[in-house]
Amino acid sequence: MSGAASPAGAEGDAAGEAPRPAPAAGGLDGILRLGEVDIRLSEARRRRRQAAEQAAPQEARVADARRTLERLAEQLKQGTLEAKRQEGDARAKQAEIEKTQAAINQCRNNDEYKALLEQLERRKAELSQLETAVLEAYEAQDRRQAEKAQLETRRKALEQDLSEARKRVAAATGEVDVQLAGLEAERAAARAALDAQHAAVYEKVLAQHGDSAVADIVDQFCQGCFVKVRPEQVSQVRGGQIVTCFDCGRILVFRGGRTA
Numbered sequence: 001m002s003g004a005a006s007p008a009g010a011e012g013d014a015a016g017e018a019p020r021p022a023p024a025a026g027g028l029d030g031i032l033r034l035g036e037v038d039i040r041l042s043e044a045r046r047r048r049r050q051a052a053e054q055a056a057p058q059e060a061r062v063a064d065a066r067r068t069l070e071r072l073a074e075q076l077k078q079g080t081l082e083a084k085r086q087e088g089d090a091r092a093k094q095a096e097i098e099k100t101q102a103a104i105n106q107c108r109n110n111d112e113y114k115a116l117l118e119q120l121e122r123r124k125a126e127l128s129q130l131e132t133a134v135l136e137a138y139e140a141q142d143r144r145q146a147e148k149a150q151l152e153t154r155r156k157a158l159e160q161d162l163s164e165a166r167k168r169v170a171a172a173t174g175e176v177d178v179q180l181a182g183l184e185a186e187r188a189a190a191r192a193a194l195d196a197q198h199a200a201v202y203e204k205v206l207a208q209h210g211d212s213a214v215a216d217i218v219d220q221f222c223q224g225c226f227v228k229v230r231p232e233q234v235s236q237v238r239g240g241q242i243v244t245c246f247d248c249g250r251i252l253v254f255r256g257g258r259t260a
């Protein structure tokens with residue numbers, strides 16, 4: 001490790017007397033600056049996403065209440081139809097009973113009379129069942145109506161919560177948006193300070209790695225992927241050159257300058 005590093009270090013010390021190529025050194029510093037802005041930008045964007053999601057639970061609760069209310073409205077509609085159908089059946093049964101009653105009144109035959117009486121009793125029992133069903137159907141409707149009224153109240157409260165949560169989201173995102181605008185401007189300036197070639201390398205690496213295109217070298221290890229950096233690369237970075245990690249492809253730097 002030290003054996004591999006010392007020739008490069010010695011070379012670097014010897015070269016330290018001669019002027020280093022300024023554009024390359026400026027490039028590395030510029031990349032470091034841009035990298036720092038991009039990290040802050042990506043943090044701000046994450047905060048923006050978090051802020052935007054703050055009202056998600058309230059949105060879900062309101063959507064839930066609305067769905068339950070829709071279901072209840074449908075049940076009420078079906079319940080009304082069902083109650084009306086039961087009422088119709090009860091009326092038809094009543095008409096049958098009246099017919100049987102009339103037949104009984106006109107009956108002169110004893111066996112027929114007995115049969116009609118049995119029919120009358122059966123139909124009366126059926127009517128009684130139908131009337132119970134009608135009653136139950138309306139009771140079920142009353143329960144649904146009460147449930148609906150309760151849910152309407154709850155929905156209104158939830159909508160109020162949601163509207164307040166949305167206000168908080170607007171305030172929080174607005175605040176982050178101001179920071180983002182500042183950071184975007186900072187980034188544009190840092191990007192403009194780079195020459196085209198370095199900017200292209202940087203943007204390519206950034207596109208691959210999302211938010212961090214720059215990795216520190218600590219004890220000769222890339223802090224982006226923790227793979228050992230080749231000694232000649234270490235000295236190249238010390239010399240202010242733009243070097244990318246062989247393993248992860250990030251631009252290698254010594255944080256705090258090239259004196260490390």
Ligand SMILES: [Zn+2]
Nearest residue numbers: 222225245248
């Ligand atoms: Zn790496």
